[in-house]
Amino acid sequence: MTPILTTLLCFENLLKPILWAEPGPVIIWKKPVTIWCQGTLEAQEYRLDKEGNSMLRHMLKTLESENKAKFSIPSMMWEHAGRYHCYYQSPAGWSEPSDPLELVVTAYSRPSLSALPSPVVTSGVNVTLRCASRLGLGRFTLIEEGDHRLSWTLDSHQHNHGKFQALFPVGPLTFSNRGTFRCYGYENNTPYVWSEPSDPLQLLVSGVSRKPSLLTLQGPVVAPGENLTLQCGSDVGYIRYALYKEGGDGLPQRPGQQSQAGLSQASFTLNPVRGSHGGQYRCYGAHNVSSKWSAPSDPLDILITGQIPDRPSLSVQLGPTVASGEKVTLLCQSWGPMFTFLLAKEGAAHPPLRLRSTYRAQQYQAEFPMSPVTSAHAGTYRCYGSRSSDPYLLSHSSEPLELVVSEATETLNPAQNKSDSKTAPHLQDYTVENLIRMGIAGLVLVFLGILLFEAQQSQRSPTRCSQEVNSREDNAPFRVVEPWEQI
Numbered sequence: 001m002t003p004i005l006t007t008l009l010c011f012e013n014l015l016k017p018i019l020w021a022e023p024g025p026v027i028i029w030k031k032p033v034t035i036w037c038q039g040t041l042e043a044q045e046y047r048l049d050k051e052g053n054s055m056l057r058h059m060l061k062t063l064e065s066e067n068k069a070k071f072s073i074p075s076m077m078w079e080h081a082g083r084y085h086c087y088y089q090s091p092a093g094w095s096e097p098s099d100p101l102e103l104v105v106t107a108y109s110r111p112s113l114s115a116l117p118s119p120v121v122t123s124g125v126n127v128t129l130r131c132a133s134r135l136g137l138g139r140f141t142l143i144e145e146g147d148h149r150l151s152w153t154l155d156s157h158q159h160n161h162g163k164f165q166a167l168f169p170v171g172p173l174t175f176s177n178r179g180t181f182r183c184y185g186y187e188n189n190t191p192y193v194w195s196e197p198s199d200p201l202q203l204l205v206s207g208v209s210r211k212p213s214l215l216t217l218q219g220p221v222v223a224p225g226e227n228l229t230l231q232c233g234s235d236v237g238y239i240r241y242a243l244y245k246e247g248g249d250g251l252p253q254r255p256g257q258q259s260q261a262g263l264s265q266a267s268f269t270l271n272p273v274r275g276s277h278g279g280q281y282r283c284y285g286a287h288n289v290s291s292k293w294s295a296p297s298d299p300l301d302i303l304i305t306g307q308i309p310d311r312p313s314l315s316v317q318l319g320p321t322v323a324s325g326e327k328v329t330l331l332c333q334s335w336g337p338m339f340t341f342l343l344a345k346e347g348a349a350h351p352p353l354r355l356r357s358t359y360r361a362q363q364y365q366a367e368f369p370m371s372p373v374t375s376a377h378a379g380t381y382r383c384y385g386s387r388s389s390d391p392y393l394l395s396h397s398s399e400p401l402e403l404v405v406s407e408a409t410e411t412l413n414p415a416q417n418k419s420d421s422k423t424a425p426h427l428q429d430y431t432v433e434n435l436i437r438m439g440i441a442g443l444v445l446v447f448l449g450i451l452l453f454e455a456q457q458s459q460r461s462p463t464r465c466s467q468e469v470n471s472r473e474d475n476a477p478f479r480v481v482e483p484w485e486q487i
Helices: 002-013 408-412 424-475
Strands: 018-022 026-028 033-038 045-050 056-061 068-073 082-090 101-108 112-116 120-122 127-133 139-145 150-155 164-170 180-186 193-195 204-206 213-216 228-234 240-245 253-255 264-270 279-286 300-308 313-316 321-323 328-334 340-345 353-356 358-360 363-370 379-387 390-395 401-406
Touching (some): 018 082, 018 101, 033 082, 033 101, 056 068, 101 180, 127 139, 127 180, 150 164, 164 180, 213 279, 228 240, 228 279, 253 264, 328 340, 328 379, 340 363
Parallel strands (some): 026 101, 101 193, 120 204, 300 390
Antiparallel strands (some): 018 033, 045 056, 045 082, 127 164, 139 150, 139 180, 213 228, 228 264, 240 253, 240 279, 279 300, 313 328, 340 353, 340 379, 358 363, 379 390, 379 401
């Protein structure tokens, strides 16, 4: 009994070894990994055991002048995954086992990780992280990266869209929560064979400092393959900015560039543009690395054309040339089904107008009224169609329509400034009517002149008669016949 007690005492006095893996415990399939076991300087030999139906044991040699040993795996395979312990032997005997090391190999395609309702929240709010995959994986593990690596594991359940998912509640969040998360999935019968890691997801806690502005120099409507740059800026002087797309998982960040005018801004480039870039964007600013984020900017919609094969047509009532103050309607039509139509003006700072379509005369259409028209409405217009499944993916562009606003009505009659002023064709009709009226007036004047001439002639006739009577009285007798003498 005494020797046994002595051995137990020696066993308890030895320090427990430390076991770890480089580059980490989760290894991509066929990538190398090194397992390290660290004991004491008195260690003479190390042993590495892998749990399983049959215990695998590797005897390791101690490195010269060091208190650790290593075991290298040049190509990580499924059979290498599992749970490991290590021991070391010293003159006092064998040490107790190290804490377990769970070595995982990734083999399945990666799941998706998203935040509900959004990865951007205010302080004190809870958020739910959703890990999902189309593979029938039985469990999901969520890992928070950082100095103190944390992990949570939940059973999956099938979502109504056919995906398997697990929901991890996180919160309430504070301004110090700046962790980056990834998730993995695996089958129940192979707990050490995981999927590839999801894309990283960083949670952003926004504050109440003044919101920055978000704009694009190219305009909100872009075609696939083009370059697109979003600029986030503020006069507050933020030193870094973050861009968030609604429904997206990533939060790319850029340092702020200070300008001579006291403004700061950061550019986010999306090259080349793809259909997945369509959506609603907001940006945030921060004064330094440890501070809270600002309030979100106003939303900016990015619309991608050419994602629907149909091409609508664009027309204008009364023709493309209209007078200032006129009521004008632009008509966008499509033979293919459209849920909404958008009207965009080249070079305009405001977003496109969007109207829900109606079905009329076997076509889908929308009418965009402009009343009253001013010189600011002049320009080149195009229209697009969209479906209800994704309002940010548009059809091909219609042919361009150039709207010309004329000031002719105001020149002819400056006092008239009514919404029902006449258009150019109406002005031509009035010109013909004026010519006809002037012709009739001329004929009347000629007729009146003839009548006046005849009147003058009739006034001159009695004078001549009196002259003739006087001449007869001088030369021969002339008797005036009385009326009764004619009987």
